[in-house]
Amino acid sequence: MIAEILKAYNEAVFETDKEAAFEVVEAALAAGLRAEEVVFKVVIPAVEEMMSSITKDPDANLAQHFMTAQIAAEVTERMLQRFAHPPAILGRVVIGTAAGDLHSLGKRIVMGCLKALMVEVVDLGVNVPAERFVEAALEHDAQVIAVSAMMVHTATSEQGARAVRRILDERGLSNRIKLVVGGAPYRFDNELYKIVGGDGWAADGITAGRIIIHLIRDVKSEQNGQNEQNKQHEEREHDPA
């Protein structure tokens, strides 16, 4: 049954037909599929399929990219409300566009993919000051800050990702919070992310999702390691011997 549903859903996504995608999902639920299965066995494979086909397409159609990410995010959000147990969230990301940049659509694709991949996203909107990124990351206990910039001058600006990097370094947060960047200028120059102090970058939404999940795991294992060390340290201190 899953195979048929996946086929119908893929078709709807391929046609970027949101209404049809919702119809397929509702029919699947009515036929006894659980919301969890819809997300993990239908939505995520469909997003991956779509993104990879778009990435290979020489005439990549951004409009279809936007519509696909939107469908994935909306279907996932609707399914999350019907999960039997609260979904296991892998981690949390704060995302926004760099100071001076109002181009929000690239960020939107990444958000759609992250949500479908079970990463919680705190959207700070557009034209976000560097301090706000860091404050929000601390406030929401996020493992990753994602800064989007669609123009060369906002990607390389001293007020954008570079400033976030500086604040993280100054406040000794670099192990606790990772910085990823994305947007057109990073696609043209694949080394630019290092120059602005990013811990990673990605060319498309699904890759961004994978890289962010990877960084979230790094931060968490480092924190666990720290906790482990602290625990051992405490144990030693309390060791009467």
Next chain:
Amino acid sequence: MTPILTAASAAHCLRLPVVAGLSVRDLLDATALRVRAACGGSGACGACLVRQIGGSANPFTLAEYQKLTPEQREAGVRLACQVRPQGDLEVALDDPAPPSPWRSVAAADLVPLTGALPELHSHIYGVAVDLGTTHIRVALWNRKQGQRIATRVGPNPQGVFGADLLNRLAAAHATPQRAAELAKLARSAIVQAVRDILARDLGEVRPMLAQIGELLVVGNSAMLALLTGEGLAALLDPDSWAEAVAYQPSDPEGWRSRWSMPHAKILLPASLFGFVGADLLANLLATGLTQGPPGSLLLDVGTNTEIALWDGRRLWVTSVPGGPAFEAVGIRHGMPAEAGAIYRVRAGGGQGGLQLETIGEQPARGFCGSGLIDAVALLLERGVLKRSGRFAQPPGPEGYRLDPENPRSALTGGDVDALQRAKAATAAAMAELLQRAGLQWGELRRLCLCGAFGHTLTIAHAQALGLLPPIARQRIELRADSSLTGCEMALLSGEGLQRLAQAGERLEAINLATCPGHEERFIDHLLLRAIR
């Protein structure tokens, strides 16, 4: 059938629809194939020689008897300014004017205006300039008599720094040298256009430059910032968009002296909000939008699309960087509305069941904006394209040829994508303004479409793609050059800056980037289908 003027030189062969009342010179002045000229078309200079090789025209005029020898007349030589086609006409240009980026604004795009300043006694000439991102339009007026001497349109040479406004602003902001370079490009283009008019239509350049008393420039904020080098940082920082910038020539004496216009008052209106500036005011003035009924919408389509909605009490305004797709920039075989541009596509006839109409009836070299809309709409209608923007059968990297024989008639997936995003940005912005005003699409009483498409847009196709709202055709007005018209009206009022400022009263500027739900709306409008 409209009679056709065929004009051939060694380099060009154009076929132009005849317009009643216009001379061969008038018709050719709006193309890249111009006759030589040094007077306003009175027959006084005798420079505009053409040779009639077929068809019919009016008999020789008095001026032609004076300027042409009997041998010349015997050989069919005519003065282009004196000869008017009567039915089809074929002429040869043995010695055309040297190539120039400037040509006259098409007669159909010009509006007769009644203003005049009879009290003026000196420096009676005035220049109206519409400084666009892609094109510069200039009109020279005898202000005292209220007479339009001539107009010119040509490319904005700043285009070499990018079709996109932000690229140019960032380039100018990066170094003062680059800013100066960009400013100089625009300033020289303006004076070249004026000099071209003086040389060809008055026959004297320098003495006439000294008779120019006023030069009024309208353009979006970015264009005026790049012209003056002022306010560049403010435009790159969205936090400062709410502050109006008063653009002033950094060195007006220097401008006057380099332009050889010692008496020209140079007037540049202030910006309104962010990128919305004097070009919108000029459009408002030309269309009288706020004098019309509530539910009047103005859409100035271009690289930077500006939209204004009058709801009877307030004027809601926004701008969208819709991308240059409507001007066919960034389209694989996109081109300006020049000879060889596909400006219209019709069903039936031709190979592949599509009939391509090109400017000058030349072999198709590419699409201009209106042709692109027609092409996508017809391919959608025939199921070649799906409403997602995908081709039903992938046409391969070369794209889908509308004319199977002509590779330059091909449309690629990327082209469709660019058009989808541009039209979605425009439609979503209109939807936002309607919501602010509490109006529905069906309540639009009047839609003034200004800018890139000119008069050749097929409204029904623009509606089928979801670019224009589905309202009755008679409520939609095509106003090709209304920002130049508004600038001319302001110039002729004698108090240009005040007139423009008044046109923008009761204006509420909306920054779409901060509107909740705007992105969802944009994405909802990406499908190729009628607005609903």
